[in-house]
Amino acid sequence: xxxxxxxxxxxxxxxxxxxxxxxxxxxxxxxxxxxxxxxxxxxxxxxxxxxxxxxxxxxxxxxxxxxxxxxxxxxxxxxxxxxxxxxxxxxxxxxxxxxxxxxxxxxxxxxxxxxxxxxxxxxxxxxxxxxxxxxxxxxxxxxxxxxxxxxxxxxxxxxxxxxxxxxxxxxxxxxxxxxxxxxxxxxxxxxxxxxxxxxxxxxxxxxxxxxxxxxxxxxxxxxxxxxxxxxxxxxxxxxxxxxxxxxxxxxxxxxxxxxxxxxxxxxxxxxxxxxxxxxxxxxxxxxxxxxxxxxxxxxxxxxxxxxxxxxxxxxxxxxxxxxxxxxxxxx
Amino acid sequence: xxxxxxxxxxxxxxxxxxxxxxxxxxxxxxxxxxxxxxxxxxxxxxxxxxxxxxxxxxxxxxxxxxxxxxxxxxxxxxxxxxxxxxxxxxxxxxxxxxxxxxxxxxxxxxxxxxxxxxxxxxxxxxxxxxxxxxxxxxxxxxxxxxxxxxxxxxxxxxxxxxxxxxxxxxxxx
Numbered sequence: 118x119x120x121x122x123x124x125x126x127x128x129x130x131x132x133x134x135x136x137x138x139x140x141x142x143x144x145x146x147x148x149x150x151x152x153x154x155x156x157x158x159x160x161x162x163x164x165x166x167x168x169x170x171x172x173x174x175x176x177x178x179x180x181x182x183x184x185x186x187x188x189x190x191x192x193x194x195x196x197x198x199x200x201x202x203x204x205x206x207x208x209x210x211x212x213x214x215x216x217x218x219x220x221x222x223x224x225x226x227x228x229x230x231x232x233x234x235x236x237x238x239x240x241x242x243x244x245x246x247x248x249x250x251x252x253x254x255x256x257x258x259x260x261x262x263x264x265x266x267x268x269x270x271x272x273x274x275x276x277x278x279x280x281x282x283x284x285x286x287x288x289x290x291x292x293x294x295x296x297x298x299x300x301x302x303x304x305x306x307x308x309x310x311x312x313x314x315x316x317x318x319x320x321x322x323x324x325x326x327x328x329x330x331x332x333x334x335x336x337x338x339x340x341x342x343x344x345x346x347x348x349x350x351x352x353x354x355x356x357x358x359x360x361x362x363x364x365x366x367x368x369x370x371x372x373x374x375x376x377x378x379x380x381x382x383x384x385x386x387x388x389x390x391x392x393x394x395x396x397x398x399x400x401x402x403x404x405x406x407x408x409x410x411x412x413x414x415x416x417x418x419x420x421x422x423x424x425x426x427x428x429x430x431x432x433x434x435x436x437x438x439x440x441x442x443x444x445x446x447x448x
Numbered sequence: 449x450x451x452x453x454x455x456x457x458x459x460x461x462x463x464x465x466x467x468x469x470x471x472x473x474x475x476x477x478x479x480x481x482x483x484x485x486x487x488x489x490x491x492x493x494x495x496x497x498x499x500x501x502x503x504x505x506x507x508x509x510x511x512x513x514x515x516x517x518x519x520x521x522x523x524x525x526x527x528x529x530x531x532x533x534x535x536x537x538x539x540x541x542x543x544x545x546x547x548x549x550x551x552x553x554x555x556x557x558x559x560x561x562x563x564x565x566x567x568x569x570x571x572x573x574x575x576x577x578x579x580x581x582x583x584x585x586x587x588x589x590x591x592x593x594x595x596x597x598x599x600x601x602x603x604x605x606x607x608x609x610x611x612x613x614x615x616x617x618x619x620x621x
Contacts, residue, residue, distance in 0.1 A: 193480075224577065228503035232490075235511025239483065242518060246476060258522060265515060285500075285579060 128220055132209055140356040141171040147408045154412035181345040186248060189342065193247035198343065198350035201240030204233045205357040212364045213288045215374045215392035226287040227279060230365060231272055234320065237354070238264050241339055244351070248342035256338025259328050259419055266426040267319035267326075273434025274312040277441040278302055278369045291373035300377020303370040305444065309437040310370045312430050314406075317362040319426065321355060324411035326422055334419075359407060360400065367399035451495060458491045475521050479514060486510040500579040 145160065145167065152159025160167030185194055211226035213219040223229050238261050245257015279285055281302060282293035294302055303310045319326040328338055335341075340351060367373055374392030381388055417425065462485050469481035486509045493502035536542060573581050586594060 193476075223499065224579065225499045225503050228500070228507065232503045232506040232511065235507050235515075236483075236487070238511070238515060239480075242515070243480075246522070254522075258519070261515070262519075265512075268511070 125220065128218075129210075132214070132220060133206070136206075136209060136357060136360060137353075139360060140353060141175070143356055143359075143404060144174065145170050146404075147411070150405070150408045151412045154409070175349075178349045179346050183345040183347065184342075186250070186342050188249045190247040190249065193243050194342075195347070197240045197244035197247060198347045198354070199240075200243065201237050201354035202350045202357070204237035204240070205354045205361060208233050208361040209357070211287060212361070213291065213368065213373065214364075214396055216288075218393070219288060222286065222288055225285045227275060227285045227290070227369075230361065231268070231275070234264075234271075234358075235268060237358075238268075240351075240354070244343070245339040248339070250342055252336040253339050253341045256328065256335040256341065259335070260322060260339055263319055263326060263328065263419075263422060263426075264322070266423055267316040267430070270312055270426055270430035270434050271316040271320055273431060273438060274306075274309040274316065275365075275369060276434075277306050277309040277437045280438065280441050280445060281306070287368050287373075291368055291375060294372050295375040295378070300375075300379060301370065301372040306370070306437060306441060308433055308440070312434045312437065313366060313370065315430060316426075317366060318407070318410065319422070321358045321362055323355075323359065323407055325414040325417050327411075327416065328419065328422075331416060359404065363400045363403035363407070364396075366403050367396060371399045373399075455492070455495055458488045458495065461485070461488045462492070476518065479517055479521070483510055483514055486514065497573070498578050500582060 148170070149159040149167070160170040163169045163173045185191055208230050210220040211223050211229050213222070241264065242257055242261045245253045245255075245261070248254070248257075278290060281297070282290040284290060284293065294300065297305075299305055318324075322328070324330070328335065330337070340348060343351065372395075374396045376387055376395060465481045465485045465488070469478045469485065472478035472481065487506060490502040490505045490510075493499075493505055536545075568581060568585065576584075
């Protein structure tokens with residue numbers, strides 16, 4: 118019992134350290150890639166090619182003055198960033214990084230991620246409400262209704278995966294995927310994959326659905342009154358959520374740590390590469406997509422965003438479930 | 449021993465947060481106490497090895513219904529605290545509430561069975577898994593009630609769609 122506890126604590130610390138390092142380096146990668154997309158270098162001053170920029174940002178943001186507005190609901194104002202951060206990080210427990218390496222292999226791992234995502238919405242709502250500012254309040258309501266609407270589309274796209282794999286356990290989904298004809302679910306469920314990718318962007322408040330960044334309308338949305346490490350907590354939560362969504366995409370649609378069998382039969386030496394590398398490659402590809410889209414697409418207007426969610430993605434998700442059920446039953 | 453401690457914790461938090469929720473004067477605060485209650489209710493389901501129900505409890509109640517309540521409060525702009533007393537004045541209503549509570553407590557006491565007998569015993573659930581058992585029972589034994597429930601939920605959905613459609617037409621004409 119004690120041994121199990123110690124091993125779990127060590128595993129948790131390792132996962133947390135790796136993910137937080139990745140988050141720090143992702144902020145640098147994002148600035149570099151967007152810089153290249155706009156034909157400039159990005160950060161170059163701190164360290165060789167700006168490699169120490171995340172450290173400089175970290176030091177700067179943690180030594181800024183922490184401001185709590187006088188008219189704010191003080192307790193909720195302080196708690197809101199923690200809700201977002203904690204309920205994003207907690208999702209890392211159910212993600213299988215490679216065969217057998219998982220902190221807690223829940224029978225309902227997929228539902229767990231959806232449940233935690235639905236609770237972290239409260240962080241956004243409360244941040245907007247507790248700030249006691251018009252901009253924050255409107256921004257909070259808009260972001261919350263965005264996340265809530267796209268959560269339905271996300272759930273529908275994942276329902277197709279669950280139906281095909283016959284399990285809610287993430288490791289079972291990966292194994293069922295490897296045994297299937299195509300090896301990855303992105304091919305038979307191309308509609309579901311599309312719905313998932315778009316909803317994942319909206320779910321994590323990223324471009325082209327990044328309403329808090331729309332300065333001309335909302336200043337900074339629910340983040341308007343936040344500064345210093347409370348702002349950093351929201352920021353960290355957003356990036357961890359990005360990694361969770363990328364991992365979920367990799368596990369549910371791209372085969373997780375496995376390679377499709379038909380690829381292995383052509384290139385047998387690929388079997389030698391450990392599973393964690395495959396998983397990492399798929400996650401990095403998705404993160405790169407996040408950044409690429411941010412550099413390329415203009416922002417959606419709020420009404421366009423909601424009608425895209427309700428009138429396009431949710432019907433597509435339902436069509437995907439119907440097709441999947443048909444394939445599962447008759448093919 | 450550990451389940452007992454956990455149950456005590458969950459039960460205490462559920463009861464006390466429910467009491468705190470109905471005595472708050474700020475509606476947003478009271479909704480947050482209800483959120484705490486819903487999450488701990490999920491914990492009770494986990495203790496009963498009903499992991500699917502626990503997650504659905506959090507997704508549906510905490511993630512959807514309570515958010516709708518919060519949005520309603522925001523839309524009605526009830527930001528000011530309620531000035532009235534939190535207690536009911538009428539003695540009849542007080543008596544009624546007490547009798548109702550007593551009734552539910554007695555129902556709980558008299559229908560309690562330590563040894564459950566029936567086809568879906570604990571061994572059966574352990575063998576097949578909780579989620580699968582729910583699916584089998586729901587889609588075989590209770591298929592007709594399930595379909596009827598689906599229709600009942602579909603009717604307000606269509607109603608809401610029609611109401612907003614009519615308002616849109618009136619607004620433009």
